[in-house]
Amino acid sequence: MASTSGISASTNFDIDSIVSSLMTVEQKPLTLLSQQKTSYQSKISAYATLQSSLSSFQTALANLSTSSKFNVQSATSGDSSVFTATSSGSATVSNYSIKVGQLAQSQKLATSSFASTSSTVGTGTLTITLGTYDEANNTFTANPDKTAKSVTISATNNSLAGIRDAINAGDAGVTATIVNDGQSGGRLVLTSKESGEINSIKITVADADGNNADADGLSRLAYDPTASAGSGKNLVELQEARNAKLNIDGIDVESASNVVTGVLNGITLSLFKASPDTAVSLNVTKDVKAIKDSVNAFVTAFNAVNTTLRNLTKFDDSTTTAADRKNGALLGDATARSISSQIKMSLTKSVGGTDAFSTLSQIGVGIQRDGSLALDSSKLEKAINTNLDDVAKLFAAVGVPSDVETRFVTQGSKTQSGNYAINITQAATKGTLTGNASPDLNIEAGVNDTLSIKINSISYNLTLAAGNYASVEELAQQLQTQLKDAKSSAEVSVEGGMLKITSPEYGTGSTLEITGGTAASGLFGSDPVAVEGLDVAGTINGAEATGKGQVLTSTAVGNPAEGLVVSVRGTATGSRGSIGLSVGYAAQLNELVKGFTSDAGLLANRTEGLQESIKRVTKQEDALEVRLTAVQARYRAQFVALDVLMTQMKTTQSYLTQQLAAISANS
Template sequence: MAITSSTGLASGIDIETTISKLMSVEQKPLIALAQKEAAYQAKLSAYGTLSSAVSTFQTAMANLGKASTFESLKTTVADTAIFGAKASASAIAGTYQVNVTQLAQAQTLSTTGQTSKTASIGSGATTTISFQFGTISGGTLTDGVYSGATFTQDAEQATGSITIDSSNNSLQGIRDAINAANIGVTATLVSDGSANPDKLVLTSTKTGETSSMKITVDGDAALQNLLEYDPTGTQNLVQHNAAQNTQLTVNGMAISSATNTISEAIQGVTIDALKIGQSSLTIVKDTSAVETGVNNFVKAYNELNTALATLTGYNAETKTGGALLGDATARTIQEQVRKMLTGSLEGLSNTTMSLSKIGVAFQKDGSLAVDSAKLTKAISENYGDIAGLFATVGKATDSLVNFTGSSNATKAGSYDIVVTRLATQASLTGTVNLSAGNTTIAPNTAISFSIDGVTAKVTLTEGTYTGKQLAAMLQSAINGTAAFKSADVAVTATIDGNGNLSLVSDRYGSASKISVGSSTGTSAATFLGTARTGTDGVDVAGTIGGRTATGSGQSLTGATGTDVEGLKLEIVGGAIGARGRIDFSQGYADRLNKLAESFTSTDGLIASRTTGINASIKDLGKQSDAIETRLTSIEARYRAQFTALEVMISNMNSTSTFLSQQLAQISSLSSSKK
């Protein structure tokens, strides 16, 4: 018999209410688990807040851990329309008078006018157009044409060439070929409205007097007549703008620059020349930047300290504790940060420097405060030493030893430097005296060079060269070859005292190598003689802090497992032997940044704790699921039991009714017989 009402028809019991009360008792473990999970979730949220606070602190420390934050200089230009200026930390404070007398510009050439931009020029025979860059000097310039001038190729600028044939032998085709080649020249078309209006205009992409063009055309005669340009001879193009340098004086001293941006005319200063004129430049220590940096350091620490206090503290008024009250992880973070700030720093060049000396001190509530008067005095007296308190700084006593880096394993301290071998560059010296006469390079000459592990064919520009001219052309050709350029491989080519060609790799160390392979056209033997394989470079060798360091090129790196592990120094010259010391310090901001990273990293303190909490929450979920399943069974059992009870009572009621009826009938029969 099914139960169709919340109240048993047979028993009169409120079954639903009874089952609900029974189940509420059964559900107490589930409620306890839910409360436990809520507590875990609250703690997880608190750790999220803590992680965010530590991450914000870490970002602030990373920015303040840069030495440049505390060593900046401020520049002031009286007339910013004439020039602008920026100073690096190596600049010297002072006032400088700057007089700009000429601005740099690029050379511009144009062809004679043509009747059409798209009409074919010449026969369409395959033609090579080669560009060289250098300096035009001497002679006279009349209506854009030089006479009696000389051209000296700039060895620092790569040569380049394009190929013209029947597919692109028009002004438009030549323009597109030049622009696509990216060889240091920009080509445009100009129409002047005359009978032959269309002209090809070529402009060097670089400013400066060493960027004048020399154009050689090998092939079709019509293209030679249009584009051949040699400032010392045939000039089929007309110059409209001469290549020129920026000219200026600094405190009366003449300075020349290929661009309008002039670096190191004043040590550590970059000047951007804007127009001709004279103005003053004042460079002073940027004390406001240092003050801002110190105050930002204090602010970042106090914000973290406040966040920790809120999460771990107890409010006596509300009688409530923070979500991480008594938490070991939060307490550890708080203690380690404070311990690091109260610890001393090793490796400072100025051993008397400290946070208290610049006016930074702890207060009774655990926060930091800045004494502005003390900070101002410290900046005035020890400006160059303040960076060491906050950033990672390496200062070598030898000017030819540069600090270039460190690792997390490098320990602060002062370490002696000993150089047992200086790094060298690979070199190859020819056996032909090139100063005795000129050398002719035939058309289509290409020579295979292997430099610093990269091998490529180098195309040489045809022509007749003196020794110095050949060296300049060869250096430009090698350094401009795509394979070498993309691999950052380069050489310097010169003529030595014996008239021999010398090639020197720009790279230092054992990876520096030079050799010469096969050639087409003019043989390499013409200017190198029997020389084919050069002398390899060697790495620097020495010790840092008495421990053998690893040499790579000019870099010495401290050995693994030592106090100087990861400490990297660049030895740019000098002598063999003792080379002074390196004072290496890790400032508070840099150390705190690394400490914060250990808290927030994927395997850090906070992550480990939250991983454990998430595991506990997951386990509670499994327990809850098991209890839910059990409760479903229990409720089903209760309902089955109450159903059975109803059936039993209903049956009993039916039997009782039947018996009552039978007894009543018996009683009635008995009465009638009497």
């Protein structure tokens, strides 16, 4: 019987060996596809390595691509136990003599002793106001930036502990704690959350027992600093509210906080200890080391990219056999070659717009024979010390406007160094809403005290404090307070005796709309006038630009200013001066590398193309596998049939031989 596999007993055919040999030839296209797929995968891995290296390079570029990165200063205190200082980079380089007369502190008030934390105090309402107490004139002026808060005390929370918890939950600008004085259950202590004289505490009580100032019931928590002890001034002051007091170069200064800002431009002082009789120095200098470190990081990151590109594109000529060569995964790759040439081209061309320097070599950054960078630290330090502004221009994108209300924002990948005129045909405006009738000054709770308003697509539901307001201005201040508490930066003003709300944003989309509320018509009349904001419009370098809010962007393709973004404030139209722009090496490279590494960049597109190729090859492999299976089955069937036929022929041959032998024997 013929065999379907193995060696046939009758014909000695090795069917498995024959079919295997034939299939080796048939499978060569599949081997080529597999090699092609491996090549694609190797390139994808190599692109990922290059992407990672370029991303690290971009981080170093970001530290040098804007001029603010060069505004690095060191602010050193002569005695850090008295104060420390930090600089934003905009401070004047100088030395100051500072005396700290006293530290700022928060006011602390305490009740009399209670038997226990569960002792009943009373019910009613506590209204907590923060402000300034003038002892000389015995007056209290509310802090305009702090809204008075009311805390309701009912039968459910009228214990000492309950009142503590209610005050802390009320976000009234004070912290309530219970201190055990060792004599009884404890005393309620109220501390202003913020220091300074402007944050002194005043507590007004609406006591359920009808007497709001006596030393009984809830009125035991009353504290009016202008009243008499026991008659509305019923808490004990443990610590007065104080401002920090300093003397800077002979000038007396006060601050509500121990973190002092705005006194020395660009400097923040943190006060820790009073030193009224001893002057402590403050030395503000350029932080040359920080700038050098950033430049060194730029050199190091570039060299890492250069090494990565060289390794990925190298040709190994150490062996004579091509199969033994360890060439780079991107040898001959057009994408890698393009990236390398574009980066090197950016580094070798001169930068315009600077006075002292135009090339990196002039500040000590030189290009080596292998394409890497080398840093001459002493040459760089000299350049920083003698001409920091031009060092900044050599690396960063620096735009210097001639108009005080024009600001350079950023540049695009195609923006060139140059001097570009700004001309405004329409100034940006904010959206407004103005009433068409004088407002009702009498606000009644539950009657006409609510207002629903939409500002720039954000809805606010406000409740005005009830009262008979003395003027439109006083009512406007109440509305302003409610908007501020609702986290809106809109501004309320009075115009022609009517209320006006101005959006905090500029441009189209800056809109205001009253959507409801019981106070709507009483505050703004039946038909208030809403005006939408306008975007700035004009030209940059003589070509049309696109405005959004106060931001104007040059969109003219091919114009040297293409991609330049400026901010134009104010209401003046016509010529708004010019922007002198220098686009340094780091800024240029940052835009260039961004184009390589972004989600829609060169490497992402190339990787996506290779992944699609892998999918295509995989489909070809699958189809070829199906065909090869069929071919193998056909070969095997053919050789089995041949084996059967030859076995039959051999049987016939044997029969005929026997017959012929018999005939011969009988003749």
